[in-house]
Amino acid sequence: MSTVWAVLLLAAVLAFAVVRPRGLPEAAAAVPAAAIAIGGGLVPWSAARDEMIMLGPTVGFLAAILALAHLADAWGVFGYAGGLAARSARGSPTRLLTVVFGIAAVVTAVLSLDATVVLLTPVVFATAAAAGVRARPQVYACTHLANAGSLLLPVSNLTNLLAFGATGLTFLGFAGMMALPWVAVIAVEYAVFRWFFAGDLATPARPSPVEPTPAPRFALVVLALTLAGFAVAEPMGVAPAVVAAAGAVVLAVPLVVRATDRRRTALGIALSTNPLFCFFVFALGVVVLALRRNGLDDLIAALTPGSASLLGLLAVAGLAALLANLVNNVPATLVLVPVVAHTPALVLAALIGVNVGPNLTYVGSLATLLWRRILHARDEPPASAVFLRLGLATVPACLLAAVVALWVALKLSTVL
Structure with missing residues (x-):
């Protein structure tokens, strides 16, 4: 019972x-x-308390990165990116999709998948309107790149942060090991999107004039320094949440000082931590944790292979993807990481599963739920059948490509 x-x-x-x-x-x-x-x-209170203490640094980073992304938006970073994309498209829907893929991949890697979903998605709607193209391919790219594009850095996804310690890698080591899978996934996603949305992309564009937007240099420099800070601070034991919070403070202070209503501006920044x-x-x-203590841990341990062979990596990634779509990717990570922590390669394979797999169903990740909420708020709800068909077309192919790329990266690391 x-x-x-x-x-x-x-x-x-x-x-x-x-x-x-x-x-x-x-x-x-x-x-x-x-x-x-x-x-x-x-769940005993002591176990629940320990679980929340363990989650504390990760949730702290979530709050800090949400504020950092909100402030980047306030400085005009996302508007600048949207204007750049609209101008770069030059009346081509396919070219706009390519630019959006690049921007979404970078935003996800640096500011985490939540920034791509919450802040970039509305910008993409506006960009598609300005470029005179159908928004559907670019909007769906936001959620797919938010999930599948979050493999690169430890700070790109909550799942990565939860598993980072178990990998035994440094910040740069993690990025180096996951770079090839990240590129492989983006390439597969792009190829499938070009095929799946061929009708939308073939529709002639009717662009509107787009005025050039000045680059928000101060905010871009702060974001670049924050990203560098993640890599520099990690070997010194400084938590990513501290670095993200420091970047947020640097961006926040000038906005609050210049604001007419400083209290309201400060409150808005505080609430952006959600x-x-x-x-x-x-x-x-x-x-x-309640489910884990009542049978799930034992079941997953029995199903998880212990070998880091190519087949073992594929099995772990597939199990992780399945679990993410059953219980959400954050719980799936909490369940799987302790089981595979003895082999860092399997931890990385599990991350591929919990990051790529959620593109199959709405409940797969918190980011997808946020994306769906944004589309409903705009009275443009996603079509469940389209979402599922696109997931079926991308997820298996991306899992295979990413795991093979990881296997190659592991082999190269042993050679080098």
């Missing part, structure tokens, strides 16, 4: 996160569910 209750609690939390009745935040269901799990004896969403992540971790 404990297992049944744990499954029901997690299912209720994920269903609420997808539906969000009356626009209520995800935490409205997750926090009570976590309390029920603790109060009902599914505290309710952070509570949701904490609570989700506790709910997942």
Whole structure:
């Protein structure tokens, strides 16, 4: 019965996160569910406390990077990128898709997938309108690149941060090992998008004049220094959340000082950390822990191969992708990493699964849920059939390409 209750609690939390009745935040269901799990004896309070302490640095980074992305938007970084994309398209829908792919891949890698979904998606809508093209290929690219494009850096995704310690790699070592899989996934996604959206891309563009937007040099320099700070600070034991927070402070201070209403501006920056969403992540971790303690850990351990051969890497990535679409990619990471932590290569394969796999269903990742919410808010809801067909066309091919690329990278690392 404990297992049944744990499954029901997690299912209720994920269903609420997808539906969000009356626009209520995800935490409205997750926090009570976590309390029920603790109060009902599914998770001892001490274990729940330890889980939240473990998640603390990751959630802290989430809050800091959301604020950093919000401030980058306030400085005009995303508007500048959109204008650059519209001008670069020169009336070609295919060229615009190519530019959006490049921008989304970079934004995801540097500012995390949430920035791509929350801030770049609205810009892409406006950019497509200015370029006079159908927005559907570019908008779907935002969610696919947010997930699949988050393989490159430890800071690109919460899943990466959760697993980073288990890889035994440095910041730059992680980037070096995942660079080839990252490129492979983006190449496969781009090829499939060109085929899948051929009709949209063949529609003639009707561009509108786009005025050049000055580059926000100060913000771009701060973002570049923040990215460099991630690499420099990690060997010294400085948490990525501290570096992201420092970058956010540097961008925030001039905005607050120049603001007419400083208190309101400061409050807006504080709220951009999305505290309710952070509570949701904490609570989700506790709910997942209840399921892990009541049978899921044993089941996953029995299914997970221990070999880092090509077949073993493929099996772990496939299992991770399946689990992400069943319970969401953050819980899937929490479940899988302890099981494969004995072999860093398997940890990297698991990350491929939990980052690429969520492009198959809405519940696969928190970022996809946020993307879906944004489209509904614009009265342009995504078509579930299109989302599923696109996922079926991309996810298996991307998993195979990324795992093979990882296997090659591992072989090269042993040679070099």
